[in-house]
Amino acid sequence: MPNKKFNLSFMKRKATNAVTLAIAMLLQLLLFATSANAQNITVKGKVTNEQGAPVEGASIVIKGTINGTTTDNAGSFTISAQRNAVLVISAINFAEQEVTVTGSELTIKLESLEKSLGEVVVVGYGTQRKKDVTGSTISVKGETLNEIKAPNIFNQIQGRVAGVDIVNNSSNIGASGEIRIRGNRSITGNNNPLIIVDGMAYGGSINDINPENISSVDILKDASATAIYGSRGANGVIIITTKRGRSGKPTTSYNGYVAMVNAIDTWRVFNGQEYAKFKEDARQGQPAFATNPNVTNPYALNATEQANLAAGVNTDWQSLLLTTGIRTGHDLNVNGGNDRTQYYFGLGYFRETGIIPDQALDRYTFNVNIDHKMTERIKIGFTSFNTMGYQKRLGTNAYGTALRLGPLYKPYNDDGTINFQPTVLQGVDNTTINPLTSIGNNDIIKANTRRYQFQHNFYGEVKILRDLKFKTTFGFGWSQTFNSNYTGPNNVFNNNTNTAGSNLSQANSEGWQYTINNSLDYNKTFGGRHKVSVLALQEIQKNKFQSQQFNGQGVPADYIQDYNFQLVNTVTPQNSGYSESGLIGYMGRATYSFDDKYLLTATVRADGASVLAPGNKWVTYPALSVGWNIDREKFFDNVGFISSLKLRAGWGISSNAG
Numbered sequence: 001m002p003n004k005k006f007n008l009s010f011m012k013r014k015a016t017n018a019v020t021l022a023i024a025m026l027l028q029l030l031l032f033a034t035s036a037n038a039q040n041i042t043v044k045g046k047v048t049n050e051q052g053a054p055v056e057g058a059s060i061v062i063k064g065t066i067n068g069t070t071t072d073n074a075g076s077f078t079i080s081a082q083r084n085a086v087l088v089i090s091a092i093n094f095a096e097q098e099v100t101v102t103g104s105e106l107t108i109k110l111e112s113l114e115k116s117l118g119e120v121v122v123v124g125y126g127t128q129r130k131k132d133v134t135g136s137t138i139s140v141k142g143e144t145l146n147e148i149k150a151p152n153i154f155n156q157i158q159g160r161v162a163g164v165d166i167v168n169n170s171s172n173i174g175a176s177g178e179i180r181i182r183g184n185r186s187i188t189g190n191n192n193p194l195i196i197v198d199g200m201a202y203g204g205s206i207n208d209i210n211p212e213n214i215s216s217v218d219i220l221k222d223a224s225a226t227a228i229y230g231s232r233g234a235n236g237v238i239i240i241t242t243k244r245g246r247s248g249k250p251t252t253s254y255n256g257y258v259a260m261v262n263a264i265d266t267w268r269v270f271n272g273q274e275y276a277k278f279k280e281d282a283r284q285g286q287p288a289f290a291t292n293p294n295v296t297n298p299y300a301l302n303a304t305e306q307a308n309l310a311a312g313v314n315t316d317w318q319s320l321l322l323t324t325g326i327r328t329g330h331d332l333n334v335n336g337g338n339d340r341t342q343y344y345f346g347l348g349y350f351r352e353t354g355i356i357p358d359q360a361l362d363r364y365t366f367n368v369n370i371d372h373k374m375t376e377r378i379k380i381g382f383t384s385f386n387t388m389g390y391q392k393r394l395g396t397n398a399y400g401t402a403l404r405l406g407p408l409y410k411p412y413n414d415d416g417t418i419n420f421q422p423t424v425l426q427g428v429d430n431t432t433i434n435p436l437t438s439i440g441n442n443d444i445i446k447a448n449t450r451r452y453q454f455q456h457n458f459y460g461e462v463k464i465l466r467d468l469k470f471k472t473t474f475g476f477g478w479s480q481t482f483n484s485n486y487t488g489p490n491n492v493f494n495n496n497t498n499t500a501g502s503n504l505s506q507a508n509s510e511g512w513q514y515t516i517n518n519s520l521d522y523n524k525t526f527g528g529r530h531k532v533s534v535l536a537l538q539e540i541q542k543n544k545f546q547s548q549q550f551n552g553q554g555v556p557a558d559y560i561q562d563y564n565f566q567l568v569n570t571v572t573p574q575n576s577g578y579s580e581s582g583l584i585g586y587m588g589r590a591t592y593s594f595d596d597k598y599l600l601t602a603t604v605r606a607d608g609a610s611v612l613a614p615g616n617k618w619v620t621y622p623a624l625s626v627g628w629n630i631d632r633e634k635f636f637d638n639v640g641f642i643s644s645l646k647l648r649a650g651w652g653i654s655s656n657a658g
Contacts, residue, residue, distance in 0.1 A: 057248025181236030
């Protein structure tokens with residue numbers, strides 16, 4: 001800061017006329033004025049929303065510096081700044097605003113993003129306002145997903161997203177089922193969509209992701225949108241964005257629930273009377289059996305069925321096997337931060353018992369998201385989600401057996417024990433074992449799965465210019481799955497009578513992948529009406545997978561199960577698996593909008609995949625889409641019953657590397 005005391009003695013000694021003295025006095029006044037202007041002043045202010053309510057945790061930073069502060073719970077702040085300095089005010093869910101310091105008191109009103117920008121949609125390697133999107137996309141918020149408590153998001157979006165079909169084809173807990181986005185693309189190849197989590201390709205199971213940690217899900221459905229991801233996006237893309245921290249005081253939240261799970265419906269099967277009538281009709285339809293007493297009629301009721309019919313036996317095997325499952329979840333989250341660093345920690349536990357006895361799924365999750373602004377130009381971040389899961393898969397095949405058994409057989413003997421082979425006198429399925437033997441027999445029936453999965457993503461972002469940004473991201477994921485199975489004798493899964501006929505197996509598989517993204521992103525608005533966005537991306541992905549399995553038969557005793565293969569009578573190695581693949585991609589995307597009315601998006605991506613044949617390893621995917629926001633036209637001003645109307649069209653080439 002310049003010295004306020006300006007010594008004029010040397011000038012006075014040298015000055016010989018009034019002109020020199022006047023110049024000296026003018027210099028003194030200028031120096032005093034400069035000194036006063038350079039002094040910082042204490043600025044007190046308040047930040048509110050559009051309704052005047054205080055905004056807590058808003059960031060106030062002096063532009064061009066790292067000096068800043070945050071608002072308290074009353075929206076108030078105090079900062080030391082020079083006059084005419086520019087303050088940058090930002091807050092979660094509000095548009096960033098710049099204010100010039102003209103006095104010691106300021107009142108700042110922030111505008112919500114929803115009003116200023118419209119709903120934001122993740123479109124792959126970036127976001128767009130929903131009204132600017134020209135591809136076919138659907139966005140579902142995490143709050144909407146969690147209206148349904150389920151093991152995974154596929155169960156949550158089932159029947160709620162147009163153009164996405166999900167069919168549950170398994171009775172196992174947490175089964176994701178078959179998911180198809182606008183149908184099948186291949187007769188024999190892979191038709192599953194690509195899953196992206198926090199910007200990186202995800203190689204784990206959908207059950208590894210805790211739905212409570214999801215902020216939003218965006219689904220890209222057409223060729224124009226999926227060309228962004230090249231060959232991997234041929235079957236559509238599901239983009240999952242997890243919750244992140246926000247500026248403000250640390251906030252701790254707990255979410256817990258307990259629910260009951262029941263079968264929505266069951267198969268309509270014959271009761272005892274209907275079954276007897278059915279067999280009688282079948283017998284009458286076979287004259288040869290009816291007129292020839294020497295030929296056994298396979299359609300006639302046997303002695304057991306006749307006796308049970310007379311005794312009023314009417315067994316509903318489905319009801320005996322099905323039960324009420326319990327679903328519970330407990331999640332503890334901590335998030336907060338300041339204008340420099342935001343953090344989010346999530347700890348979760350989920351458990352569900354099946355509607356078929358002896359099924360259970362336990363899942364433990366731990367998520368971390370950290371974003372840190374090193375300077376006004378450099379930002380870094382880290383994302384980590386970790387899952388440990390245990391699953392019991394008992395009893396699933398028993399349900400099929402229950403559907404085969406007739407209603408004129410008793411499930412229990414008169415002494416209360418299980419009727420082991422209820423159909424022993426029947427000509428068909430006479431060796432069928434009672435499906436109730438699958439319940440509570442954990443000593444002789446075991447089908448367990450243990451799985452561990454983690455995904456770590458690191459990113460760095462540099463603002464080269466005001467409108468030009470460089471970002472690099474490295475993601476690494478690893479998963480390991482262990483299956484342990486044992487089936488002893490005398491149950492619905494194994495009709496052998498001793499442990500020499502026991503079956504056991506162990507299978508182990510692991511896979512890992514890493515992805516590296518480097519991108520340049522340019523966004524600029526010209527003249528307030530012309531918006532241009534250009535993205536250039538280079539990507540590398542490497543995948544590796546291997547598995548082994550051993551089967552065995554015969555153990556000295558049931559308690560050994562599959563724990564000691566040295567004691568197994570016969571051990572058979574099964575086919576092991578190994579695969580390794582790589583992909584290199586280059587993508588360019590340009591979007592242009594004029595006056596928020598006329599929209600254009602052009603995308604081209606070139607993928608090189610190791611799984612393709614030599615000489616044909618590179619494929620180019622161009623795409624072009626246009627949009628017209630009709631509601632922005634003047635002739636639409638008087639149409640009050642429609643708030644938004646867009647016409648769009650797209651073209652693109654897509655193919656599957658599989």
